[in-house]
Amino acid sequence: MTPAARLQAAITLLEAIGEAAPKPADRVASAWFKQRRYIGSKDRRAVSELVWGCLRAQARLGWWLERLYVPDGARARVLAFALLEQGTSAEELLRLLDGGDRYGPPSSDAAEADWIARLAGQPLEHAEQPPSVALEVPEWLLPRFEAALGPQAEAELRAMRAPAEVDLRVNRLKATREAARNALAEEGISTWPGQWSPLALRADGRRPVAATRAFRDGFVEVQDEGSQLVALLTGARPGMRVCDFCAGAGGKTLALAGEMDNRGQLVACDVLEKRLERSALRLRRSGVHNATRRPLSSERDPWVKRHKGSFDRVLVDAPCSGSGTWRRNPEARWRFDETGLDELLALQASILESAARLVRPGGRLTYATCSLLREENEEQVERFIATREDFRLLPLAELWDDSMEGAPPCEGPMLRLTPAQHGTDGFFVAVLERAAPNVSEPDEAESREEEKP
Template sequence: MTPAARMQAAIELYEGMNGTQRPSDRVAADYFRQRRYIGAKDRRDITLQCYGALRSHARLDWWIRTCGAEVTPRRQILAWRLLALGESLERLRERLGTGKYAPAAPDGEEMELLQCLSTHTLDHPDQPMDVALEMPEWLMEPLSHALGERLELELTALREAAVVDLRVNTLKAELPQVRTALAEEGIETEPCPWSPLGLRIDGRRPVAATRAFRDGLLEVQDEGSQLVALLADARPGLRVCDFCAGAGGKTLALAAAMENKGQLLACDVLDKRLNRSSVRLRRAGVHNVTRRALSSERDPWLKRHKQSFDRVLVDAPCSGSGTWRRNPEGKWRFSPEDLSELLDLQARILESAARLVKPGGRLVYATCSLLREENEQQVEAFLAKHSEFAVRPVRTLWTELLPTTLPEGQGDYLRLFPAAHGTDGFFAAVLERQEVEG
């Protein structure tokens, strides 16, 4: 494809991303699936343009409006090329309206906009803090409450693309073996700093096309997510419930920790997501998992299995604010009403899942959120009503369960951040049901 054709494809894809509530990565996957003639190099370039615009959404809008124009997806892509890539106006104009597959030539109004933008860069001191940090204005207060003096540092990191982390599947291989196998296919990795099972790739590489992936030696999983699963301490022979299992990422990690010994139950209210996990489970060689679709977080099944599990992991539905490096559109689709509904749902899920934990067993509550409302405040509200549960501090659990050094800043709970730890934002609390005396 010519540069002009790639630009037009980026505009088309970006319009599709803006015209739906579906995740942008799925929109992109469908777009390229329907256009198999687009090669890998062209796909990377087109995707770069779209995600560059997504990560610069607020600043691009600010500049377009500052120049007196209306915001459209096409103009955001063109503005990104001028402001972020530093492309010259002359070079951009050469690619507009110059061929069958090129973007249409600009009209007079759009030409005035491009001329206005061409003398600037993406950042400007007049931009409000929420614009400069690419965050909806209403979220700045709760994020400031959660991050304190680290607000600017962490939100700046959240604007950037995330690294790719892999978890070695210890049911089939050890870390050095996987690292060597990937290197033989041209993918260099480094061990993750905190997870003893983690490998990190610099940049995006076709991991899913490797033999190591096809053979089930590894899974793509952020290091923070790996650590949550490890802190669940799912040992061989235990009875474990992954209460909000989804497509099975943490289920796979729990099964490997259990060495396929014991019972692992994967639950979710979305049976389609559970069904999607079957391929991953087979590839990983997991055979101690039973999947169960729940009608709701209050399914009658819960009452029949009261206090029967050694470990219950609640990877709760949340804002996903800790993952907005990967899903930058999520922040713009998230509203105060969404947060209110999530807080109510999280409290109900935590209440219901706790019923499954046997005396001496542990309940692990986790989110990929940065917000205290979804994290510490949920746990503290639960503990205020349930004196039979007590916190097992992460700072002491870590030395019992993991061979690596405890990340900076950990106390009773696990708190991970993009800038501080190089992971997605994660929270986890380990709560133990006390043994009945007498």
């Protein structure tokens, strides 16, 4: 593709992502490129970098366009990003917009040429931008980040403007970390061990891991190192009965199966049946055969009542704001509001309360999110413990010694991982142990079930 054609492809893809909202941008882009298989790998990478650059700079680009009275849109954003961040000169950009390339953008008019000339040479981040604009965070959310992260809030939000690294989890069922690393090296992909997870490898750059034999043979899965720690801290072991209560597409289910060495019973539950079905291929590729999938009608499906007190480990990877994953999903930060957050908080509390019924006395309940907000994390756990005397919070240091080497990455009884401090996505994990059956809670929960029509 010519530079002008790449520019037009980026404009078209950015428009498609906007029109498909709230569908995730990566899924839209994947489908878009599949329909255009003639686009080569280098061109795909160049177009993707331009589009994701625009998504990561949405607030700052919008601020500049408004400042110059430029009508907002995909074309204006792509051109502005090329000027502000990629260092394209006004003259070079206008040459790409002269209409001489049949696959390039239409020619610029006088008004567009004027604002291009005025914008050229300016910095993407300007001293007059409000903090919420400069840090690419909704204004209403900024105080919540400051409350959760204190003086580190700005550094963490700046870190979330950058692309994420490519992390891999070695599948214990098929390979050691060294064997997986060697297999990837044979296909030209250099990796090095992760900092925290004993199963983590970090790839050198954004390489096509999914196209490798090591991936197809199930040696590795693409999974952020922080996400790997969630599964490890759950403490699943061979022979146990384990429930992944919000399994989704099965990333943590695969990790749990590895910790269980395919022995015991592993049940993957989710209310989104189609998403749960997508895990079947991943389970087969990874050689997992102790897992079953169980669609639920809601967090209070009758299945939960029938299996109360029957699991050694229950993992609740709760639906959340996803504020810890903005490096990977930059558009997600703009796709929920305060009402949506309040609804999530109520759902998280309901899921945690219901999933707790599955835990046997002496068993453990792990609550995790990929959020950095206190409301979704510490406050949910504190609220739950305050109403459940039969559950106690297990110290992180004790859990870490059981599964990992060295000191845990943070102090305190609960795990909080952040991009700037730990080089992972934002994650939160708390592990609770059930000491004895609670007399009133199960009856109360069951009565709510019986009241449903």
